[in-house]
Amino acid sequence: MPPTDHAAHVEQTLLQARALIESTVSLNRRRPAKGPAAPHTDVAVVAEAVEELVRGARHAVCVAVTSADTFDRIARKALTTLEPGLAVRLLCAPDVADESLAVLTRDAGGRLEVRVSGADLRDIVVVDGAAALVRAVAATGQATLVHDPAAVRALELLFAGAWSRSRRLDDHLALSPRLRSDLTGRILERLRDGQTDDAASRELSVSLRTYRRHVAEIMRELNATSRFQAGVRAVELGLLTE
Incomplete structure (x- = not known):
């Protein structure tokens, strides 16, 4: 692919990812057949999806958390189930960063790296460059699962850009x-x-x-x-x- 075409493709992919992030989307998952259908705002369903994504990771997990709320607790709980050998990055907003994250890092035995960013983040989980979960901006319990390769790659690029401009947790706490x-x-x-x-x-x-x-x-x-x-x-x- 010529360089100009490649650049145009990357730009279009990033634009599509941003549109995806900023739209109000829902997580199309259901409870077991015996129970009633779960509304897309059900936090328990989001927690289940995050845990399933992290549990299925084989190589890398990238997580961005924007505020100290339910999603923050969901992400932290999921990260306690990490398998050995995973490269895990947690990027959080300044008001999320505290000593408890330092404890979480130590408990992870070097598998988890935490950084702090003042950039305009979105709550996301990206696993192995193959799947992602994005929480909607407007509604706390709404999220979507993403499997489209181009969209997942764009989310990875957005995360990597914010990560490169972030600071280490220890530096932030100091x-x-x-x-x-x-x-x-x-x-x-x-x-x-x-x-x-x-x-x-x-x-x-x-x-x-x-x-x-x-x-x-x-x-x-x-x-x-x-x-x-x-x-x-x-x-x-x-x-x-x-």
Whole structure:
């Protein structure tokens, strides 16, 4: 396939995957025949699907968790059933990352790597590059199973992109609460983009004096002697993309 055709195919696949993720979809699974049909919002059905996916993994499992809710608990429980030899990656939002994940990593005996990302994630599970589960954005209990190879590959690429820009769990836990805050992230973005203090303070709806005080505190937290050095350090810690 010519390079231009290949690039177009990859782009189209990614667009299809994003459309899949952002649509409100349902998990078409049922309870045993003796019981009533399970509604697609039934969390127990999602849990069953996640556990089945992870239990059937042979090579690799990638999981993204966006909030400390039911899906987070489902994912963590499923990851306790890992088989030896699996490469397992758990990518989570900052408010999900805590010491309990460090314990989970240790209990997994080196089979589980956890990273933290401030990117716009979706709750997903991808297994062996062959199957995936995606939780819908709008409804907590809604999800879909994905078996289409192109769609699964696109989900893998989206996960890999977020993973490459994430920070290690240990590095995240070592950060002060100030550096983990949303305001710090927004200030760092403006420093990276080269905005003047005056323009940045107006965008953030804070006084110029307050903005400069925040910048000075961030630099101190990052042990940086210049704004450029602070930017470099922020990238190293995964607080900023390059």
